[in-house]
Amino acid sequence: MKKQLCAILTAVTTGLLLTACSTASKTQTVEGTGTGKHGEIKVAVTFKGNKIEKIKVLSQNENKVLAKPVYNQLKDTIVAKNSTDVDVISGSTYTSKGYIAAINAAVKKAGITLKTTKTKSKSTGPKIGKTNHFDVVVVGSGGGGFSAAIEAKKAGKKVAIIEKMPTVGGNTLISGGEMNAPGNWVQKKLGIKGDSVKSYYKDTMKGGDYLGDPKMVHILANNALGSAKWLRDDIHVKFINDQLFQFGGHSYKRALIPVGHTGQELVTKLDKKAKSLKIPIYTNMKAKSLIKRNDRIVGVKARYQDKKNVTFNAKKAVILTTGGFGSNVKMRTKYNKEYDKRYKSTDTAGTMGDGIVMAQNVGAKLTNMKYIQTYPIANPKTGMISLLADTRFDGAILVNQEGNRFVEELERRDVISKAILKQTGGYTYQIWNDKIDGISKTKAAHKAEYNELIKQGLLYKADTIDELAKDFKIDPAALKATIKKVNRYAKTGKDKDFHHRAGLVSLAKGPYYIEKAVPSVHHTMGGLVINEKTEVLNKKGKAIPGLYAAGELTGVIQGSNRLGGNAIADIITFGRIAGKTAGKL
Structure with missing residues (x-):
């Protein structure tokens, strides 16, 4: 009887061990679905026992640029930690949550419990020294920042872009990407006659209640078509060839529309061009302050992933292209009490007015700050x-x-x-x-x-x-x-x-x-005062040596109100001017 009982216990124990070994080594691939910012995200997760081996996205409709760090960096973190208890990617919150939810659905369907593994995070960007030396440092990676960096690099300068968010693109990326250009090639194809630099100038001045600097608006009007052709011919942005928009306040249909109807087309092509020119882009790098020496701006102090202090020396110029302050409720209400937390914002989470504050701290003059659109x-x-x-x-x-x-x-x-x-x-x-x-x-x-x-x-x-x-x-x-x-x-x-x-x-x-x-809340018209060279001016109207700016953080173009389609024309035109100016230093 004892022998029989021992034999049975041995058999059961062996069976349990074999089952445990089998479960621990079993490989299975299970699908899961979550809801992202733009619909369902479907993934296939491969497990070996209780460990995630691989995650593959099967279908999704998320913004390609914003989703990239989710499907790469976040994926790598989840696999390395063997856990979905991870921080979302800043600026891609909804995509991150949908992706994590899809993986959790697969885990539940697989019937397993994940056991967290301790791991060290790896940097996927360019190598970052404590102190870095460049000729030109561009702060911000929207359309203006890319345009400035590309032009400065083509002029022979050693250039870097620093960006506080995990992804490039800023508001340019999530915009419709439409761009006003009087006398453009699509107007000619559609038989639209009568539009001119003069009429575009008049519309823009009137649209801003004549509070824009006439000299600067003239520069915008005179260069908008050239900027559009530069995007088309040099950057290879594709515009729809048989359709234009006529935004409110414009006398003509003159807004070119990128393929896909979003700024993703612009940012993707600008990013590709910057990479081909070997311009390093440091993401997760928040600029904290400008370095001033002998009354000249000579660099930027920044913080990487809120963990490491980094200095970027700029031998020739610092170009600020950090956008406005539409997502900063405290700053909005400081200048106009109407736009409090009752108003949501169309802007990215990073649109906090950082560049305006940094420049103000070194004596820059501000204008039109109360005008918020x-x-x-x-x-x-x-x-x-x-x-x-x-x-x-x-x-x-x-x-x-x-x-x-x-x-x-x-x-x-x-x-x-x-x-x-x-x-x-x-x-x-x-x-x-x-x-x-x-x-x-x-x-x-x-x-x-x-x-x-x-x-x-x-x-x-x-x-x-x-x-x-x-x-x-x-x-x-x-x-x-x-x-x-x-x-x-x-x-x-x-x-x-x-x-x-x-x-x-x-x-x-x-x-x-x-x-x-x-x-x-969509656009803040106020910001830094710049001149025709994009030099940032101080309160006495004098240029601050070494400091330049372009885009929404400037306050001299749009006056009290920005007309639709003018933002892209503005940031590309003045971003290019800033880059060319720095390229001559």
Whole structure:
């Protein structure tokens, strides 16, 4: 009996050991799904026992540039630690969370428990010394920063870009990427005549209530087309060759549209060009202060990953291209109490006004700081700009809760935003049909946003006006009356209510789309005073030696209000001027 019991126990023990060994060495690949910023992220995770061996993204719709550190750096950290209990990538929070959720779903499906492994993080960027020496140091890696760095490098200077976020691109990356250029090649193809540098200058000055520096706005107007051609011919940015936007406040359709309808096309190509020129880009590198010696700016003190102090000496110039302060509520309310935490922002998390503060600390003069712009059509839940709603530039209308139009849809952004805030609930509905979408091609360009808005209950598609009104509880009779009037004005070419400058488009046929939207802080017009060489001026109007700036952190171009499509023209034009100026030092 004892022998039989021993034999049974031995067999059971052996079986358990074999099962344990089998489980510990078992290899399996399991799929999991999570929700990112732009829809589902689907991954396949390969496990060996209780350890993650490999993670592969099967499908996703995230921004390619912002997602890159998630699918590379974050992936490597998760595999190395064998844990999903990791920090998200700053600036890519929603993508990070969706990616982690997808991996956790796979872990749960695999029926395993991960055991964390201690590991040291590895740097994937260029080697970083405590002190680094360059001719030109560019702070910020948006369109302005890349343009400055590329021009300075082509002039023979040793150049570096430092960027506080984990990814390059700044607001340029998440923008629509449209760029005003009077007399451009698409206008000629479409037969648009009459536009000129003069008319563009007048529109920009008037759009900013004549508070922009006339000399600087002249430089913008005279160089915008050349900057667009530089992007097209030297940087190889692809623009749509048969479509333009006419943003509010402009006399003509003059805004070039990049392929994909976002700034991702610009940033990807600028980044590629910088890499081909071997310009080092230090991400996760937050500039903290400017180094001043003998009244000259000679470098930047920075901090890497908030762990290591790093000095960047600049023998010739420091060029600031750090953007505005749209995401900094404290700074916004310092200069204009209206724009408090009630307002969300379309900007990246890094748009905190760092460059303005650093320059101010070495004596730089500021101007127009109280002028803060909201983008009228943004997501009420996230504050994100709605690129899908670019249909407004091709005929979509805005109505209030009562079903009535209340403003010209191509007015200035600040005018539309203020008009929206006066309506019931402080929101608007944008309405368009397939005819208008066929002109704008926005649904095809922004499928992820389209699906996300539907999921959030902020966008509906309907076959009839009655159904459309029902979706957001608008009085159907009032809305039908408004649409009937729009159709009549579209036919006659005269908008008797709001004088739509491009002419309304018929909404006689469905299907229809209706989107709920609110204004969101989008651009800060104020900033540093610069001259035609992009030198930063002090409070006495004298240039601060060694310090240059371009883009949204400057305050002399846009006046009280920036017209749509002017930001890209601004940052590329003056970024290039800054780089060329530094290249001659």
